[in-house]
Amino acid sequence: MWDRIGRLRTAVITGGSSGIGLATARLLARRGGWRIVLAARDQARLDEAADELGAIAVRCDVTSDADVRELARRAVDEGGCDLLVHSAGVPSRHNVLDATADDWRSALEINYIGCVRVLSELWPQVLERKGRIAAVCSVAGTVALVPAAPYSASKHAALSFVRAFGADARRHGVTVTAVNPGPVPTPGFPQGQLLKMPGGRFLTVSPERCAARLLKATDRGLPEVYVPHFWRVGAAFQSLLPGLTSRCAEIAWSYDETAPVGARGEQPT
Amino acid sequence: MSDERRPLALVTGGSAGIGLELAHRFAARGHDVIVTARGADRLAEVAQQHGYTAVAADVGTPEGRAAVLRAVRERGRLDVLVNNAGTGGGTSGVDVDAARASAVLETNFFAHVELTRELWPLLREAKGGVIVVSSGLGTYASAGSPTYGASKAALTAWARALRVAGRRQGVRVLAANPGPVSTDTFPHDELLADRFKKHFVISVEQCVDDIMRAYGRKRGEVWSRGAFQLFAIAQGVAPNTFDRHVVP
Numbered sequence: 001m002w003d004r005i006g007r008l009r010t011a012v013i014t015g016g017s018s019g020i021g022l023a024t025a026r027l028l029a030r031r032g033g034w035r036i037v038l039a040a041r042d043q044a045r046l047d048e049a050a051d052e053l054g055a056i057a058v059r060c061d062v063t064s065d066a067d068v069r070e071l072a073r074r075a076v077d078e079g080g081c082d083l084l085v086h087s088a089g090v091p092s093r094h095n096v097l098d099a100t101a102d103d104w105r106s107a108l109e110i111n112y113i114g115c116v117r118v119l120s121e122l123w124p125q126v127l128e129r130k131g132r133i134a135a136v137c138s139v140a141g142t143v144a145l146v147p148a149a150p151y152s153a154s155k156h157a158a159l160s161f162v163r164a165f166g167a168d169a170r171r172h173g174v175t176v177t178a179v180n181p182g183p184v185p186t187p188g189f190p191q192g193q194l195l196k197m198p199g200g201r202f203l204t205v206s207p208e209r210c211a212a213r214l215l216k217a218t219d220r221g222l223p224e225v226y227v228p229h230f231w232r233v234g235a236a237f238q239s240l241l242p243g244l245t246s247r248c249a250e251i252a253w254s255y256d257e258t259a260p261v262g263a264r265g266e267q268p269t
Numbered sequence: 270m271s272d273e274r275r276p277l278a279l280v281t282g283g284s285a286g287i288g289l290e291l292a293h294r295f296a297a298r299g300h301d302v303i304v305t306a307r308g309a310d311r312l313a314e315v316a317q318q319h320g321y322t323a324v325a326a327d328v329g330t331p332e333g334r335a336a337v338l339r340a341v342r343e344r345g346r347l348d349v350l351v352n353n354a355g356t357g358g359g360t361s362g363v364d365v366d367a368a369r370a371s372a373v374l375e376t377n378f379f380a381h382v383e384l385t386r387e388l389w390p391l392l393r394e395a396k397g398g399v400i401v402v403s404s405g406l407g408t409y410a411s412a413g414s415p416t417y418g419a420s421k422a423a424l425t426a427w428a429r430a431l432r433v434a435g436r437r438q439g440v441r442v443l444a445a446n447p448g449p450v451s452t453d454t455f456p457h458d459e460l461l462a463d464r465f466k467k468h469f470v471i472s473v474e475q476c477v478d479d480i481m482r483a484y485g486r487k488r489g490e491v492w493s494r495g496a497f498q499l500f501a502i503a504q505g506v507a508p509n510t511f512d513r514h515v516v517p
Contacts, residue, residue, distance in 0.1 A: 065367065095430075095434065096427065096430040096431050096433075096434045097386075097389065097431075097434050101379075101382075101383055101386070104379065104382055104383075105379070108374060108378070108379075108423065112370075112374070112419060112423070113367050113370055113371055113374070116365055116366070116367050116370040116416070116419075117366075117367035119365075120363075120365050120366050120367065123363055127363075141422075142505070144425075144426040144427075144429035144430045144433075145430065146430045146433045146434060149426075149427060149430040149431075152426050152430065153378075153423040153424075153426040153427045153430075154423065156407075156419075156422040156423050156425065156426035157374075157378075157419040157420065157422050157423035157426075158419070159422070160406075160407070160410050160415075160418045160419045160421075160422035160423075161365075161370075161415050161416065161418070161419035163410030163504075163508075163512060164362070164410040164411055164412050164413075164414065164415035164418050164419070165362070165363060165365065165412075165415050166512065167362075167410065167411075167412035167512060168361075168362025168363045168412040168415075169362075169363055170513075171362075172363065222509055223508065223509050223512035223513060224508040224509055224512060232508075235504075235505040235506075235508065236502075236505045236506045237505075238505060239408065239498070239501040239502045239504070239505030239506065240502055240505065240506070242429075242489060242490045243488070243489055243490070245429075246429060246432055246433055246489045246490075249429075249430075249433045250433045250436060250437070253433060253434075
């Protein structure tokens, strides 16, 4: 770890009231030596989490410039951000033809523009302290999912942004880690359909394990990490064999109960 | 010129570069062509010269899209939709902010998603096709253009998903990922000035040749040149090595 003796370091965690963000906060609290700033939208859950960990709670909607600026200000009050974990995100389960304009907009606004906003607002502090950044993207950022197209597009954008941002940040001495978890059952992402499938739970991984991998990768300064490791296959498969990947997506979609009329090959009415 | 039985192609961003060249190719195949662009003067000149219908509109705005939709619906059919309008990022590396990222996303992503959704019924009726002109940077990251790359990554992801849905409904979708193409909007002077990197820059004709060949073969995705797929493969297979050593 990049220890500096005698100073409490500050971690800012967005999406910190539940799921991967909360699990990461718990791990940091257990490690000790961290002042934790939790940011999330849901005030009740946020207060509960902050009480549990003795953390500082900042209500923050990542789609709001004012909220994120306030978060950055609070982080300065707490000594400046040494570790930024951006895990705020929402699911958007709509297939590519049925998703409305608002579905696309809300997914991209929160999952991608939110990521840009948080990283760029907190960047000066992290740079000053030569800190570290971890941004939670998704395996859906490497393979296009037809039944969750807006989510997938937003995570593609976020992952691409984090990679590009990180490549430059590294030149300034700040490491940026893109964390790509597979399905993780959390309050925000219940993964109901997957868990109902036979063997589906073997594809999921707990938020605690994901948080542990996140911190380990951040410590090592890895640019990119998949949780569990085997999801790397998805990205390799997509880039090597785009045509076959598309066929596989089609077959998978034909088993999806939310596919619209006409999508399974029958005549549209 | 506008005959009911002639197939119709709509090209956004069609007054110059890849869009204009694609418009020429579809006109040569016997399509009526509607071209749209922001700059009215240049568009009018091009349209008059080649006999295309011009719609001066910014597809990045709801009013612009409405104008384009009106022009297409008047014809009552659409066989080919070329989603080509795009803008550069104007950001580099860590110098980004949310406002600029949103503006880029508006033109490079939402414009195409919303236009295509409105026109989908016509395309399905005609068993037509969609060509999405994305970018190689949508399939691998470059430190030089975080917001442009991100908007194109979203666009490529959407095109890939649309392809799967389209195949079931008889509409073919092609995601085209060109590398650096020397056009008026993106001259790539700094690449051309470099002794080695200048070999990466391709001409508009070469790029459009690749796109039309892939479209004719009903392919789902094409890199132009094909060698740029190697960057995507490198990042897909070995992301950490790529991020540390290769990132263009």
